[in-house]
Amino acid sequence: MRRVFASLVLSAFGLAAMTPPAMAQLDPTRVVRVIVGYAPGGSFDVTGRLVTDALREQLGINAIVENRPGAGGTIASDYVAKAPPDGSVLLVGGAGSHGVTPALRRNLPFDAARDFTAIGRISEFANVMVVGAGSPARTVQEFINWGRARPDGVNFGSQGAGTSIHLTGEMFRLRSGLTMTHVPYRGSAPAVLDLQAGRIQVMFDNLPNVFGQIQGGTLRALAVTSAARLPSLPEVPTMAEAGVPDFVVTSWVGIFGPARMNPRTVDQLSGVIAKAVASPEGQARLRTISASPAPASAAEFDAVWRADMDRWAEVVRDAKVEVEE
Numbered sequence: 001m002r003r004v005f006a007s008l009v010l011s012a013f014g015l016a017a018m019t020p021p022a023m024a025q026l027d028p029t030r031v032v033r034v035i036v037g038y039a040p041g042g043s044f045d046v047t048g049r050l051v052t053d054a055l056r057e058q059l060g061i062n063a064i065v066e067n068r069p070g071a072g073g074t075i076a077s078d079y080v081a082k083a084p085p086d087g088s089v090l091l092v093g094g095a096g097s098h099g100v101t102p103a104l105r106r107n108l109p110f111d112a113a114r115d116f117t118a119i120g121r122i123s124e125f126a127n128v129m130v131v132g133a134g135s136p137a138r139t140v141q142e143f144i145n146w147g148r149a150r151p152d153g154v155n156f157g158s159q160g161a162g163t164s165i166h167l168t169g170e171m172f173r174l175r176s177g178l179t180m181t182h183v184p185y186r187g188s189a190p191a192v193l194d195l196q197a198g199r200i201q202v203m204f205d206n207l208p209n210v211f212g213q214i215q216g217g218t219l220r221a222l223a224v225t226s227a228a229r230l231p232s233l234p235e236v237p238t239m240a241e242a243g244v245p246d247f248v249v250t251s252w253v254g255i256f257g258p259a260r261m262n263p264r265t266v267d268q269l270s271g272v273i274a275k276a277v278a279s280p281e282g283q284a285r286l287r288t289i290s291a292s293p294a295p296a297s298a299a300e301f302d303a304v305w306r307a308d309m310d311r312w313a314e315v316v317r318d319a320k321v322e323v324e325e
Contacts, residue, residue, distance in 0.1 A: 032064075059272065093116075127249055130205065
């Protein structure tokens with residue numbers, strides 16, 4: 001009888017020892033820091049504050065945004081990758097920092113595929129293919145035919161070498177078979193000016209950066225890179241509708257934590273994020289940065305993120321893209 005009792009005690013002790021990790025949730029006495037790899041005021045900063053407000057309102061947890069700008073978000077990513085996996089340090093990451101950068105840079109201080117936990121996607125920014133108002137092309141196919149007839153091909157601009165916009169242009173070069181030369185700029189604005197002036201012939205950009213020029217008639221939208229047409233540009237076809245299949249590219253933003261986070265903590269955070277994004281207040285805040293709400297669970301977001309890394313690694317390899325480390 002004693003042996004049976006001892007066995008039951010040990011079994012119960014073992015189950016008890018296993019229970020806390022399985023039931024782990026955020027510690028309400030800890031401050032949760034949401035790390036943003038860019039300066040205050042931008043879209044990532046607005047997203048981070050949406051998350052901290054949601055944590056305070058839904059869970060009563062003290063949460064703050066901490067800006068750690070530099071190196072295109074790499075400094076912030078490295079900090080979070082090395083943080084304790086208890087949910088007290090989170091990261092606002094995007095398609096650039098967690099999709100493009102790992103594909104391009106070999107000397108990162110972290111392993112993007114192994115050092116992060118995907119918690120939830122928040123929003124997406126659609127990209128659009130634009131030409132100057134003086135371009136003879138009014139469709140994607142007309143642009144391809146026109147570009148093929150030019151002895152030196154066409155120049156495409158981007159907001160900088162190694163950005164997702166740069167790689168989207170490289171992806172189009174591969175899909176279309178055009179001779180295209182990349183012209184990097186320091187930001188979107190100077191690239192748009194040169195596109196309007198005809199010094200470059202085409203570019204892909206986030207819709208908020210060129211929407212005013214499209215509406216004003218100084219740029220012409222040929223296609224959007226989203227899976228479906230956009231309510232703000234209902235007459236503009238998708239790339240698939242324009243004759244370029246397998247070309248869905250969006251710039252997403254989501255929340256990451258360090259690797260090896262407890263699944264229960266991840267589920268709790270994912271639920272908070274989904275509720276915040278679904279709320280009228282959350283959607284209104286995302287509209288202020290021209291972002292489309294795109295909530296996704298931890299598992300869904302993890303699949304999107306890893307597929308993005310694979311896709312951009314393929315583009316970098318096939319297009320032979322290199323950037324200075």
